[in-house]
Amino acid sequence: MSIKKNIVVAIKLTLLSLLIFSIVYPLLLGGVGQLFADKTAGSIIYQDGEAVGSRLIGQNFESDSYFISRLSSINYDASTSGSDNLAASNPKLQHRIAADLEEIEKKYHPGNKAVPADLITESGSALDPHISPEAAYFQVEYLAEKTGISESTLNSLIEEHTESKLLGLFGESRVNVLELNLALEEVLD
Amino acid sequence: MLNILALIVFFILLFALIYVFGEYIAWIYQKETRSKNELPKKLSFFKKLDRPFKLIEEKIFSFLNIEPDKEMNWKQYLFSLLIFNGILFVFLFLVFKFQNILPLNPLNLDGMSWDQAFHTASTFISNTNQQHYGGETLSYFSQLFAVCLAMFLSAGTGLALAPAFTRGIQNEEATKLGNFYVNLIKGLIRFLLPVSFIVGLILISQGSPQWFGGEIVVNTIEGVKQVIRIGPVAGIEAIKTLGTNGGGYFAANAAHPFENPTILANIVLNLIMLASPMAIIYAFGIWIGKRRHGVILIGALFVIFLGLFWVTAAGEAQPNRAIIMNETNLTVDQSAGNMEGKETRFGSLLSSLWAISTTSTTNGAVNSMHNSYTPQGSVGPFLAMAMNCLYNGIGVGLLNLMTYIFICVFIAGLMIGRAPQYLGKQIEWREVKIAALIILLLPVLVLFPTSIAVITEAGKEAIHNPGFTGFSEVLYEMFSAGANNGSGMEGLMDNSVFYNLLNGGAILMGRYLPIFGQLVIAGNLSKKKIRPETEGTLKVENLSFLVLFVGVMIIIGGLIFMPALAVGPIAEMLSEGM
Secondary structure (H helix, E strand, C coil): CCHHHHHHHHHHHHHHHHHHHHHHHHHHHHHHHHHHHHHHHCCEEEECCEEEEECCCCCCCCCCCCCCCCECCCCCCCCCCCCCCCCCCCHHHHHHHHHHHHHHHHHHCCCCCCEEHHHCCECCCCCCCEECHHHHHHCHHHHHHHHCCCHHHHHHHHHHHEECCECCCECCCEEEHHHHHHHHHHHHC | CHHHHHHHHHHHHHHHHHHHHHHHHHHHCCCCCCCCCCCCHHHHHHHHHHHHHHHHHHHHHHHHCCCCCCCECHHHHHHHHHHHHHHHHHHHHHHHHCCCCCCCCCCCCCCCCHHHHHHHHHHHHCCCCCCCCCHHHCCHHHHHHHHHHHHHHHHHHHHHHHHHHHHHHHCCCCCCCECHHHHHHHHHHHHHHHHHHHHHHHHHHHCCCECCCCCEEEECCCCCEEEECCCEHHHHHHHHHHCCCCCCCCCCHHHCCCCCCCHHHHHHHHHHHHHHHHHHHHHHHHHCCCHHHHHHHHHHHHHHHHHHHHHHHHHHCCCCHHHHCCCCCCCEECCCCCCCCCCCCCHHHHHHHHHHHHHHCCCCCCCCCHHHCCHHHHHHHHHHHHHCCCCCCCCHHHHHHHHHHHHHHHHHHHHHCCCCEECCEECCHHHHHHHHHHHHHHHHHHHHHHHHHHHCHHHHCCCCCCCHHHHHHHHHHHHHHHCCCCCCCCCCCCCCHHHHHHHHHHHHHHHHHHHHHHHHHHHHHHHCCCCCCCCCCCCCCCHHHHHHHHHHHHHHHHHCCHHHHHHHHHHHHHHHCC
16 A cells, blocks of 8 residues: 555544444443443432432541541542552551541540451542441441440441442452441431 | 452453453454464354454445455555554544543543643553543543544554464465454454443443433532542443553542442453453464464463462552551551552452453553552562563564564574474574564663653652652553553652653553564564474473473563662562561
8 A cells, every 4th residue: 555545544444433433332332321220320329309429439428427438538529539549658658547547546436446447548549439347337336326326226237238249259348338328317217 | 268269260251251252353363364273163153243244344445445355564564553553643642632622521621731642642542551641631522532442443453463463474485464454443343342342331230331411410418519520431441441451531540430330340341351362362372273372372471470469469468567557556457458549349359360460461450559559569560561471462462472482482492402493483583683672672661761760850759659669650650651551550740741751752662663573573474484393393382381481581571670670669578577
């Protein structure tokens, strides 16, 4: 092929590729994806008809009567993503951990109970919707006192909302914090 | 124990997928590679797809006005490839630079600076996908018309090289390697597009959005407004992973719950990430009429893969040192391993598996933050990038592997005093010289820029973490660029003129110079006679050759970089004990 012909073919192929891969492919996928209902649109959770969050995107819970999520340097601002990327040798990480542990001590009075590591570490996305079941159970005593719900009710709520490993093999068991707090609210009402 | 069982199940699934992908890809290019092997009976239903695919392809060929039977020699093949990629480069540069005035930009995002647009265009045409921007700063137009487009076309370009190189080995005293456009279009239409579509649907079923309606605003139960960025994520995620691309829709890449929503999604993505480049090595065995050879090559690389994985998984199962060192009187339960920078649903094992998979296939997507890895944990990804021939990118992975094999055949030939020969082709000084140059290119592209970065202000001010990790960040970034890997220790503030130009240049050289050399080798081999195998021929299928092959890869790939690694992760590992 001559240079000229090569360039013409390359331009035509780029245009055709734009049609196939940038327009038809994403639209067709979105169309067929409607089979999975709300999932194409971000798995939004509604409460009394109002969108209160996405099942997949974590949220910050500050009130005394909710389970707390993991740390997030972006404060669960889902218009962006990504953690602080701190290495273990970075003094900033050591200071952050010390400060958080102090806060946990003040709030939860764990005594001899071990603090689950996921409560004082940041996830990679900084939007992690889950905490470990241990991290949820860790908060039960405190929440029972604050909400007046019995510890056994809270424990069974957590148990209900614990998602197990895939096939019992892959990944880790976890609790979706937003769903857990919504369930907790229902009990309160 | 459960973890070992999980890994066994994962690898069984992986090998099954390699078999299906490999046989399928081999079948696609059966004619182009002059392969005599047929699809196995079990998979013969793929043949039913031939007619519809052929119809589409013929339409495309006639629209482009090319004659599929007109084949190219290595020079013409390279020339077509460069022109096609060059035009794509210009197009991408313009889209990134001017996304502010292009449509589909509901959030009124700014265009990139010229240096960032240069870096981003380089990285996407070369299948590298190193990102100096956060995915959230791209408009829908840029994501679909630049990123998604380039993910298909750069993967297709890589894939198109595998059958051409194989033709060079199959040919006897001939010059034609095939038609670049035919190989490209066949790979796109028959493999990348349909498989991406299926994977995209699986991702949607898991919750990955494919949404065009702009961002979503919710009022949380605490009465706070949360703005959620969303978009056509699933489709891009599928080709990003299948095509060894790795550029995330979001800054957090595959750690983001919209890109990688569930454990099942993570397993599927991890499987196809490994299977697509590995399947091409398997397909190579089919093309040359020696299935066993492909299996053996995959197996040899798998030994190294498992070794690196073990180093990293064992490192990440350990607690984070910053937590151990805390001076409060609380105890922290770190039985889950180092959870800093990791998602709860994946934990340390699936994060480590992904980390080695993404670096050994030059994918570059991350589902956990490598910057926050333990020093031991970060050694695995480093070495996987340094060797640059563990499965590697789609298509080019086979070429890089062959480059090592030629060196290895040559060394073996010298050791036993026989003329080095591979698959009936004599490997002579010309081929070995080019192969050696290709292998030496990586240290040049990695170590020189690293030295420049650590002695200049512009390089040093970008460093995020202090101490040895800071050096690791820079070294990692240069590896990621030079080896066309695209993985990042994301801490480095790399969006500066300095890093954009330095990395962008290394990326382009790291992609196109090896392709140039490898096509020269293919052209050379193509002209040679095929010598029959005799008693005196060096056997490439026995155990001793494999040991030699693995050894050469570890020595060349690993040891060249040992001094640099010693200053980064290894120094950090040693200093931990103090």
